Amino acid sequence: xxxxxxxxxxxxxxxxxxxxxxxxxxxxxxxxxxxxxxxxxxxxxxxxxxxxxxxxxxxxxxxxxxxxxxxxxxxxxxxxxxxxxxxxxxxxxxxxxxxxxxxxxxxxxxxxxxxxxxxxxxxxxxxxxxxxxxxxxxxxxxxxxxxxxxxxxxxxxxxxxxxxxxxxxxxxxxxxxxxxxxxxxxxxxxxxxxxxxxxxxxxxxxxxxxxxxxxxxxxxxxxxxxxxxxxxxxxxxxxxxxx
Amino acid sequence: xxxxxxxxxxxxxxxxxxxxxxxxxxxxxxxxxxxxxxxxxxxxxxxxxxxxxxxxxxxxxxxxxxxxxxxxxxxxxxxxxxxxxxxxxxxxxxxxxxxxxxxxxxxxxxxxxxxxxxxxxxxxxxxxxxxxxxxxxxxxxxxxxxxxxxxxxxxxxxxxxxxxxxxxxxxxxxxxxxxxxxxxxxxxxxxxxxxxxxxxxxxxxxxxxxxxxxxxxxxxxxxxxxxxxxxxxxxxxxxxxxx
DNA sequence: CGTGAGATTGATTTCTATCAAAATATGTGG
DNA sequence: CCACATATTTTGATAGAAATCAATCTCACG
Numbered sequence: 001x002x003x004x005x006x007x008x009x010x011x012x013x014x015x016x017x018x019x020x021x022x023x024x025x026x027x028x029x030x031x032x033x034x035x036x037x038x039x040x041x042x043x044x045x046x047x048x049x050x051x052x053x054x055x056x057x058x059x060x061x062x063x064x065x066x067x068x069x070x071x072x073x074x075x076x077x078x079x080x081x082x083x084x085x086x087x088x089x090x091x092x093x094x095x096x097x098x099x100x101x102x103x104x105x106x107x108x109x110x111x112x113x114x115x116x117x118x119x120x121x122x123x124x125x126x127x128x129x130x131x132x133x134x135x136x137x138x139x140x141x142x143x144x145x146x147x148x149x150x151x152x153x154x155x156x157x158x159x160x161x162x163x164x165x166x167x168x169x170x171x172x173x174x175x176x177x178x179x180x181x182x183x184x185x186x187x188x189x190x191x192x193x194x195x196x197x198x199x200x201x202x203x204x205x206x207x208x209x210x211x212x213x214x215x216x217x218x219x220x221x222x223x224x225x226x227x228x229x230x231x232x233x234x235x236x237x238x239x240x241x242x243x
Numbered sequence: 244x245x246x247x248x249x250x251x252x253x254x255x256x257x258x259x260x261x262x263x264x265x266x267x268x269x270x271x272x273x274x275x276x277x278x279x280x281x282x283x284x285x286x287x288x289x290x291x292x293x294x295x296x297x298x299x300x301x302x303x304x305x306x307x308x309x310x311x312x313x314x315x316x317x318x319x320x321x322x323x324x325x326x327x328x329x330x331x332x333x334x335x336x337x338x339x340x341x342x343x344x345x346x347x348x349x350x351x352x353x354x355x356x357x358x359x360x361x362x363x364x365x366x367x368x369x370x371x372x373x374x375x376x377x378x379x380x381x382x383x384x385x386x387x388x389x390x391x392x393x394x395x396x397x398x399x400x401x402x403x404x405x406x407x408x409x410x411x412x413x414x415x416x417x418x419x420x421x422x423x424x425x426x427x428x429x430x431x432x433x434x435x436x437x438x439x440x441x442x443x444x445x446x447x448x449x450x451x452x453x454x455x456x457x458x459x460x461x462x463x464x465x466x467x468x469x470x471x472x473x474x475x476x477x478x479x480x481x482x483x484x485x486x
Numbered sequence: 487c488g489t490g491a492g493a494t495t496g497a498t499t500t501c502t503a504t505c506a507a508a509a510t511a512t513g514t515g516g
Numbered sequence: 517c518c519a520c521a522t523a524t525t526t527t528g529a530t531a532g533a534a535a536t537c538a539a540t541c542t543c544a545c546g
Contacts (some may be wrong), residue, residue: 062384064470070384089479090470092381108482115369116484118361122369126358130294136379138335141313143303143386144431179524188387193502195526210503211511217374227307229335236311236332239351241359391534422492436534438494 004166006052009078010124014237017243023118026062028052028104040095040103047085049105053077056101057177060093060202061185071186074098074159077166083129086111098177119132127237134231144228151187153226158209160216161230173215244390246423247409249295253319254480258486266361271295271347283338283346288303292348296320298431299430304428314429317402320409326372329354341420355414363484370480377474388483389470393428393439396469401448403459404473416458
């Protein structure tokens with residue numbers, strides 16, 4: 001099963017010194033198993049912890065007063081999650097495991113010490129947070145300005161490309177680990193309509209499905225339909241302070 | 244006219260040392276006037292600059308292949324803009340002045356030097372970037388899961404509260420400096436429908452309008468309608484390294 | 487004044503939600 | 517390992533929200 005530590009993930013962008021790697025590894029000293037469906041953090045709860053996700057998948061979401069849910073983000077191994085608690089003492093979003101997962105909680109004061117001692121890591125975290133913000137703007141444009149079909153296409157491509165970041169064995173088919181209702185909650189549609197779109201894309205030969213796995217059969221056309229741009233390709237962090 | 248430097252804005256969250264303030268002030272050494280409507284940054288252009296917005300207002304947006312526009316964010320004096328160029332060498336979004344404005348461009352290598360020398364500032368920027376990300380998730384939930392009326396209400400409240408951050412004189416009425424078409428592009432609606440919602444809210448006594456200024460007459464109900472939570476209130480950055 | 491951008495209103499269409507039911511799949515306790 | 521309970525997917529019919537199309541109106545400004 002694909003697992004990924006935070007240091008490795010960061011090192012994919014910028015070379016890290018051994019000291020830095022070791023310091024980052026300390027954030028993951030307390031791995032904790034969580035079962036599929038388990039709540040890792042509840043909205044409005046007082047929080048002082050952040051997490052590195054080591055194994056499995058996690059989603060963040062909010063529930064609106066009318067009961068509807070907006071899934072904000074799906075996280076993969078090596079992702080830094082719950083970063084909102086660096087700024088707010090009450091969690092603005094909930095975190096639930098989509099999978100049997102392993103998360104590594106650490107106190108924000110451990111983060112503070114890391115930031116103090118390793119300015120280069122602080123800078124790197126700043127950059128990655130900016131990258132997250134850009135990912136968010138892509139979703140915003142998708143929700144605000146594109147059709148149901150485009151949203152589904154963009155969402156599938158997004159998950160696909162992020163799965164591939166941590167799992168090289170994947171070429172065109174992958175486990176979504178989300179119900180159609182969850183997909184809908186992520187992209188602002190009802191499960192019924194997600195199903196119609198998925199069905200349609202299947203008929204058109206854009207995707208195929210078999211026991212929970214999705215295959216993207218025509219990535220190029222999916223990218224067109226979803227107005228998708230892969231942001232992972234052209235990240236450029238080399239200008240950072242040298243190690 | 245309300246202007247605000249970056250250091251002052253940051254100092255509202257955390258006490259800054261004089262050295263730090265001075266270092267931050269150096270980012271603003273090259274103020275540049277831009278006229279209303281002027282493009283500050285064009286999407287896909289190679290960029291190595293970031294900006295602090297000193298005066299006026301700026302918006303970021305993308306244009307989709309079908310010509311529709313998604314406004315991603317409206318920026319106010321003291322905001323740090325164009326942070327995507329810390330991660331991408333081609334701008335993922337365009338920047339246009341909504342106002343006659345003053346921006347202070349600085350090279351990302353100036354930022355690098357700042358981050359190297361002042362880890363505490365690096366940490367602070369990291370936190371503010373996280374706050375931006377949370378603001379983004381609020382908009383995502385708004386676009387994905389709420390009605391046209393709710394979106395308009397939430398949008399007005401958001402702008403209102405952010406205007407107030409830099410201008411204490413404002414109590415309940417403010418200049419939006421956006422056409423109804425732009426509002427629509429920000430919240431995923433057509434200008435026609437924005438107009439209907441605004442009209443309706445006016446009839447219901449929730450807001451009133453006079454020569455471009457908007458007054459929020461019933462903030463409490465607007466917050467309910469828009470499912471709005473003011474995130475500026477309970478930010479907590481005190482746990483950061485001491486000066 | 488005339489011109490053009492923006493606001494407003496009405497009529498109609500389109501997309502997506504909602505409601506309802508059936509069909510499949512998944513999981514669990516015995 | 518089966519049988520039942522529950523969750524998820526699928527399909528159809530209908531309703532509703534917002535888009536689109538098309539004028540008209542208003543107002544700031546050269």
